[in-house]
Amino acid sequence: MSPPNTPMVNTPMGETLLEVRHLSKNFGPVQALSDLSMKVHAGEVVALAGDNGAGKTTLIKAISGVYAPSSGEILLKGKSVSFASPQEARDQGIETIYQDLALADNLTIGANIFLGREPMRRAFGFLPVLDRAKMAEAAKSTMALLDFHVSRLDAPVSNFSGGQRQAVAIGRAVYWNAQILIMDEPTAALGVPEQRKVIQLIHQLKAQGRGVIFISHNLQDIFAVADRIVVLRRGVQAGERRISDTTHDEVVKLMVGG
Amino acid sequence: MTQTSDPHVAPQADHADTARTFLQRVADLRAWLFLAFLILGFEVWSRISFGGTFLFNPFNIQSIAVFAVAPLLLATGQTFVIISGGIDLSMGFIMGLAAVVAAHVINWATPGMGFGMAVLFGGLVAVLVAAIPGMVNGMLVAFLKVPPFIGTLGMFGVARGVAFLLAGGTTVPVKNEVFAALGNGRFYGVPYIVIVTAIFVLIMHYLLSQTKFGQHNYAIGANAQAARRAGINIKWHLLRLYILSGMCAGLAGVLYAARFTAGAAQAGEPLLLDSVAAVVIGGASLFGGSGTILGTVAGALVIAVIQYGLVFINVAPFWQFISVGVVIIISVLIDQAQRRFSGGRQSE
Ligand SMILES: Nc1ncnc2c1ncn2[C@@H]1O[C@H](COP(=O)(O)OP(=O)(O)O)[C@@H](O)[C@H]1O
Ligand SMILES: [Mg+2]
Numbered sequence: 248m249s250p251p252n253t254p255m256v257n258t259p260m261g262e263t264l265l266e267v268r269h270l271s272k273n274f275g276p277v278q279a280l281s282d283l284s285m286k287v288h289a290g291e292v293v294a295l296a297g298d299n300g301a302g303k304t305t306l307i308k309a310i311s312g313v314y315a316p317s318s319g320e321i322l323l324k325g326k327s328v329s330f331a332s333p334q335e336a337r338d339q340g341i342e343t344i345y346q347d348l349a350l351a352d353n354l355t356i357g358a359n360i361f362l363g364r365e366p367m368r369r370a371f372g373f374l375p376v377l378d379r380a381k382m383a384e385a386a387k388s389t390m391a392l393l394d395f396h397v398s399r400l401d402a403p404v405s406n407f408s409g410g411q412r413q414a415v416a417i418g419r420a421v422y423w424n425a426q427i428l429i430m431d432e433p434t435a436a437l438g439v440p441e442q443r444k445v446i447q448l449i450h451q452l453k454a455q456g457r458g459v460i461f462i463s464h465n466l467q468d469i470f471a472v473a474d475r476i477v478v479l480r481r482g483v484q485a486g487e488r489r490i491s492d493t494t495h496d497e498v499v500k501l502m503v504g505g
Numbered sequence: 506m507t508q509t510s511d512p513h514v515a516p517q518a519d520h521a522d523t524a525r526t527f528l529q530r531v532a533d534l535r536a537w538l539f540l541a542f543l544i545l546g547f548e549v550w551s552r553i554s555f556g557g558t559f560l561f562n563p564f565n566i567q568s569i570a571v572f573a574v575a576p577l578l579l580a581t582g583q584t585f586v587i588i589s590g591g592i593d594l595s596m597g598f599i600m601g602l603a604a605v606v607a608a609h610v611i612n613w614a615t616p617g618m619g620f621g622m623a624v625l626f627g628g629l630v631a632v633l634v635a636a637i638p639g640m641v642n643g644m645l646v647a648f649l650k651v652p653p654f655i656g657t658l659g660m661f662g663v664a665r666g667v668a669f670l671l672a673g674g675t676t677v678p679v680k681n682e683v684f685a686a687l688g689n690g691r692f693y694g695v696p697y698i699v700i701v702t703a704i705f706v707l708i709m710h711y712l713l714s715q716t717k718f719g720q721h722n723y724a725i726g727a728n729a730q731a732a733r734r735a736g737i738n739i740k741w742h743l744l745r746l747y748i749l750s751g752m753c754a755g756l757a758g759v760l761y762a763a764r765f766t767a768g769a770a771q772a773g774e775p776l777l778l779d780s781v782a783a784v785v786i787g788g789a790s791l792f793g794g795s796g797t798i799l800g801t802v803a804g805a806l807v808i809a810v811i812q813y814g815l816v817f818i819n820v821a822p823f824w825q826f827i828s829v830g831v832v833i834i835i836s837v838l839i840d841q842a843q844r845r846f847s848g849g850r851q852s853e
Pocket of ligand 1: 274277278279297298299300301302303304305306
């Protein structure tokens with residue numbers, strides 16, 4: 248297990264964390280993704296955009312070990328990798344944040360961060376019990392790292408808002424030292440103030456030198472937080488732009504084609 | 506409250522949280538409130554109509570405790586299963602099966618091993634035998650994806666048939682004085698079977714509230730997908746879970762056989778629903794994800810107090826059914842109100 252809670256990532260800013268080379272994926276006759284290449288650098292936020300069915304979800308599922316690519320290569324810090332399961336991808340620092348499926352609502356933030364790898368201590372010197380103090384402490388420091396200050400560390404996460412729950416899911420990934428975070432529509436189910444918080448979170452992750460890939464339909468969000476945008480259309484890359492070099496109009500044109 | 510100055514947390518949210526958490530705590534304690542209310546009611550009734558006390562009569566307390574033993578043992582196992590989002594309908598007949606097995610094995614072993622060893626051996630064998638239908642339940646639910654309601658209903662029939670076959674259609678008397686003493690003796694006025702049950706319940710409380718197994722049980726009940734994604738082996742967990750509930754029923758069967766110095770296949774038949782009721786009254790949700798052993802203890806005591814108390818004040822016994830039914834309905838209504846209050850997220 249990685250040493251938890253290291254705010255900085257071991258890869259220097261700007262170096263390539265993840266590279267996808269000529270990746271293709273077909274489901275029977277359906278070519279969901281063809282010959283796609285992209286890079287993510289440390290401290291960089293890459294937005295994936297494209298119409299429904301463009302292949303965005305397929306791409307991130309291939310990266311996170313859910314699907315095996317039909318052809319092509321994935322390199323992590325320059326080394327070719329292939330993941331047999333999402334667990335293997337996670338073990339190597341690629342963490343996917345799922346919308347609402349990620350948390351056990353009846354447990355505390357700390358219990359969610361440690362779910363499946365709970366710390367134990369010995370009560371009375373012999374009886375193994377859950378180390379709740381350690382979980383609460385980790386919850387507090389991790390959430391503070393994300394600039395989220397929660398007062399109720401003993402409350403179940405069902406008491407929190409959508410944005411806070413999103414932060415807990417991200418906090419868990421950060422605690423276990425994820426290098427690359429993948430988010431599929433992280434702001435889709437949230438109200439406007441909550442969306443802003445998630446955007447702030449992504450800024451924090453970037454400042455810590457992590458790589459972030461996020462799918463969004465919201466150009467506002469993309470322009471607020473991404474460094475680069477990769478536009479997909481019917482499974483192929485329709486274009487890639489630095490955010491500072493492009494406009495809403497250009498991105499929309501890339502998405503719809505023509 | 507340094508948090509109030511923090512821009513990311515609205516200060517009002519904190520107050521709402523505090524109020525909400527307080528109300529949740531009250532709702533979590535509802536079974537104990539019910540219990541206090543009931544005891545008070547019987548106490549008042551008893552003083553007015555008989556001029557005597559209900560609660561401060563050691564005989565009453567002993568009787569209620571002995572009454573509660575078997576349903577409570579079933580209910581502790583059932584608490585784990587219900588929190589995981591399942592249900593175990595086979596516990597009643599697993600209990601009967603264990604009672605019959607304990608009776609036979611103790612009778613068989615007594616001449617060779619002596620009274621004490623035969624009881625230990627017979628009790629152990631009965632609990633291990635009870636683990637077998639539990640394991641089958643677990644395999645059905647975990648590996649073959651059979652809904653718990655259906656899988657354990659099937660096992661209800663199987664365990665019932667096997668128990669009656671082993672008992673030869675009648676009850677099996679036990680001839681062993683140590684076993685009889687275990688079932689009916691007292692230590693400073695506290696029945697042995699109550700002491701055994703109390704120790705067992707404490708262990709189950711520890712298991713649910715202080716171990717990874719318990720923690721994973723809550724997580725699976727709330728969000729199995731999240732639990733799987735967190736690396737929890739759900740199949741293995743469910744298998745152990747249903748073995749555990751089978752063994753709880755096994756222990757209940759052994760103590761039943763000790764109390765009546767006989768094993769009977771139908772020993773647990775009327776207790777299954779009582780055990781589910783105890784869990785629900787104790788604050789667990791049938792949707793899974795919530796519940797505690799301490800709540801279940803209160804739930805089982807509520808049922809035992811109603812049953813014993815109504816006999817005590819000489820009301821027609823059928824009122825038991827009505828009263829327990831009403832308490833169950835009220836509990837479920839409170840649970841739903843609480844669910845709605847906390848945004849309904851727990852049932853998603
Ligand atoms: N599991 C699957 N089986 C068959 N076809 C799929 C599967 N997943 C995606 N597809 C197809 O692949 C294409 C790309 O889908 P997807 O990656 O979900 O697009 P997006 O996330 O950009 O909306 C679509 O035509 C979709 O129907
Ligand atoms: Mg998609």
